[in-house]
Amino acid sequence: MENDKKIAVLIDADNVSDKYIKFIFDELSNHGTPTYKRIYGDWTKPQLASWKSVLLNYSITPIQQYNYTTGKNSTDSALIIDAMDILYSKNVDGFCIISSDSDFTRLAARLREAGMYVVGMGEKKTPTPFISACEKFKYLEVLAGTITDISNIDGVLEKQHTPKEGLANLGELIKSIKNIITESSDEEGWANLGEVGNKLNMRYPDFDTRNYGYSKLSSFISSLNKFEILSGKTNRGETLVKNKK
Known part of the structure; x- marks a missing residue:
């Protein structure tokens, strides 16, 4: 562990x-x-x-x-x-x-x-x-909690043309999440959320949902309005994620 x-x-x-x-x-x-x-x-x-x-x-x-x-x-x-x-x-x-x-x-x-x-x-x-x-x-x-929570992700995406200093660009993150889901998904397009998070961390060492005002990966991904989340519906109680069409 x-x-x-x-x-x-x-x-x-x-x-x-x-x-x-x-x-x-x-x-x-x-x-x-x-x-x-x-x-x-x-x-x-x-x-x-x-x-x-x-x-x-x-x-x-x-x-x-x-x-x-x-x-x-x-x-x-x-x-x-x-x-x-x-x-x-x-x-x-x-x-x-x-x-x-x-x-x-x-x-x-x-x-x-x-x-x-x-x-x-x-x-x-x-x-x-x-x-x-x-x-x-x-x-x-x-x-230390000195960065203000981001509540309007869509508004930020529209205004953010370049990456913030030290933080991964949201548009780039969305593309990476979509690619990871495509690479890891089953025949129906569902991928394990934990696996997606691990691969995202491997690509971006500084990725942390707290950078964007969220304590959990599921909440952050849901806020992007680009993905579907399925919580605890599998035999092992896993949370799954899928690209929206």
Whole structure:
């Protein structure tokens, strides 16, 4: 099971605010059990002072890293070195890298090459390469509930000509959902909703129904008015989805 995984949590204090800490660990409980919990930064800097009050509450180990050279981020190097040490220890099943910095793109890719489950968390400004390198990516603003719920999906579709920064374009998502249903459906055109959701996540690591104001995949897909939903009507109580004609 996914939530049985042992996960190493590595936080880039230079690129993440302490205001997200509760939401980070609430979300992590859906993915596994945090084992290593480390946060990296130069703790002599006054801008990191707000982090110090929350570290004890969440049993996070602060790793001191001085910036030896002006303009160079030593925090990134320390986090990357620790991640590789943890990887070789073979004590975890996955990693959660919490940063909005693209410098961790290669690290995420390398960890996945080693068979690790990699979750990324960062703000909407996170560059696409880092998002794509993770198996799943969660936006901190969404986890904290600071994005307003979208109630008028049709209106948004009409106005949205380009993707939102950090969020998959709704029109592109609809096309992908239609294709996945076509590829996965039975002779009558019905596909398992859970399977559709899994394949959608594989194509878009940052896909999360909460990005669009919905807590469940079925509610989100229903709101698009492009699909039929059949709930609990099969022998196994599965929810099925079908493209509307």
